[in-house]
Amino acid sequence: MANKLYDVVVIGSGAGGGTLSARLAGLGAEVLVLEGGPKVDTRTDFNTHALPHEFPSRHIPIMKPGKPGFDGERSRGIGGKTMLWNAVALRFSQRDFKGRQHDGAGEDWPIDYADMAPYYDQIEREVGVCGNYDHLEDLPDGVFLPPIPMKCSDVLIKKGAEKLGIPVIHVRKATLSKATRTRPACHFCGNCMAGCDVVAKYNSADVHMFPALKTGKLTLRPNSIVHEIAVSDEARVSEVRYFDRETRAEAVARGRITVVSCACAQSVALLMMSKSSRFPAGLSNSSGELGKNFIPHINAGFEVFLEDLVGNPQGNDEGFLDHAYIPSFMHKQERDYPRSFGIQFNYQNHRAVGWARSIKGMGRAYKDEVKAKFPAYLTFSPYQEMLPNRDSFIDLDYDDPDAYGLPRARRHWKLSDADWKLHRDMKRKCADILLASKAKIHSVSADPSTNHEIGGCRMGADPRTSVVDAFCRSHDVPNLYVVDASVFPSASEKNPTLTIMALAARTADHIGDRLKKGEV
């Protein structure tokens, strides 16, 4: 087995690697997927329907007792982060691909919306995305299953926002609102991010990779932690070096083409670890740009109580977490910063009553107030796009190795003056919407925080300023690809996963073509 030459070796099995490997197997390529974490059975292994009181610590572990799985720090496990994601699936618009043309700052992608549109279509058909046809220029419609009705609390926010001329739409999620031949519709238990045990919510293992095993072309090798990609003197990947997570036994895999899809910072880390005499600063880093241009989404957050719902009888409002979304609106308005933000809200799970700590007082009045506010609680979390700057990058921390002795990826980020202007305006606009919705603000985040990780292997036409080309191929190493959010030249304020999947499908077709033409 060790000597088998695969057409493609894919490192990582999440939204990028899972989508790409299944598609390539369908095109007839021999594909090996190396996944650092264990194989997980979605239907039996997660604590999907547990409640806190079942555990003395009141903390619900991700996995059931004795089940191998996600360790929290790295999303290691078949399916990667798609196992635990919230499934928001938004298309990027032409403005997102050409931000520099739009407002003069940041970077443009070397591709357009038109290049991606057919792949968005195909991915939406494959994974099943529910949503409403809203006809918004900045958030293109896709191929949608029917939307899920908004919650009462969403309707109140919508009415408030509309007073300010800000539209609120149905959320778009890769969760089924109608059953398909192989997957049931969502049953609204509210445990999407605890691992959807019926696969109503998309994950790359159950929806893409496992069905692709039927082709006989796809080999999944879980528990395989890749630590080095070795190159030949001709600057081509010669072999991928990994060890078994449990036995630590070393092994190698060989492919005509190697694809790195380890989720942003981990992809950067693997390339940085893969030093050689040819690439002393890390693989595919002749530009010196590897790890640079780290542009994670920047969040603020509010906890609020909707006055109209205080004291209401409690119903079951969990749904599939957030049912509505406030798309970017500032990009069309006069402002003193580039880029924009969108707002996810009402995606708390009501079993988490951490806010009760900070209700004032004690005794019966305190207890009654918590009860009255319980049906009125919601979270409000705007996300902004940040622009690349020299102080925001990923590097390796050799002084604090992980459990396997490998250096950790270390994230550095710093907001520029323009990012701060956006951040402050984002918080002001959120407060305006909340006020108009008669929502009383209980807490506001003091400092910005990061969410979706983006950047580090920038895609671009110029090999001097980017790491991969418009097909996610390394400028330096012709049989090496990187397919995840690390290649995004600009982040958009929209959730990245649907774009990762569409990019993976596009790259798979490109690789399939090259294999067919015998170019590799």
Next chain:
Amino acid sequence: MATYSSDRRSVLKIMGAIGATCAYPYAGDELFAQAAPEHQHLHAAAPHDATRFLTEVDFQTISRIADLIIPETNTPAASGAGVPAYIDMVIARDTEQQQLVADGLRWLDAEAGRQAGTKFMDLSEHVQIGILEPLCEAADAGDSLARNARFFALIKKLTADGYYTSKTGLIDELGYQGNAVLSNFPACVHEH
């Protein structure tokens, strides 16, 4: 301008934010006392078991404070929901909290002695509340707390966490109905 350099802890937070704790933006990794692995898979500890950390006297005092924070109404008080055992379990893992609790309990008895020449537990409920309420006000107000107010803030936090994560608190008191299977999600039909 602040620079956010990522040490290991913030890396964990970043990944946590993407993963399962995404729905809880503030409380994040501190929402419930985070489980040490050895605590994760135990079954609910029986009340008054031998593994308790606090002495019986201290346990009773903590129970009383918890019940004054969340008293019995038409649903049980904090002690009826296993909150004292939860508090005991959490502080057993944290030496700083242990010291804070020891100092706090000593202060309560000293204050009871000063006011009535007795121990805190021997005071009437009315007088106990009279001693605790100023601590509660200080704790709610926040910044630069005196040590006795920090003690109260800790007990209030753990009481709220313990109660509203219990079956009694979450389901009986608050009426949580989630984690259920619905065939359809009902649209809002109210006049908002």
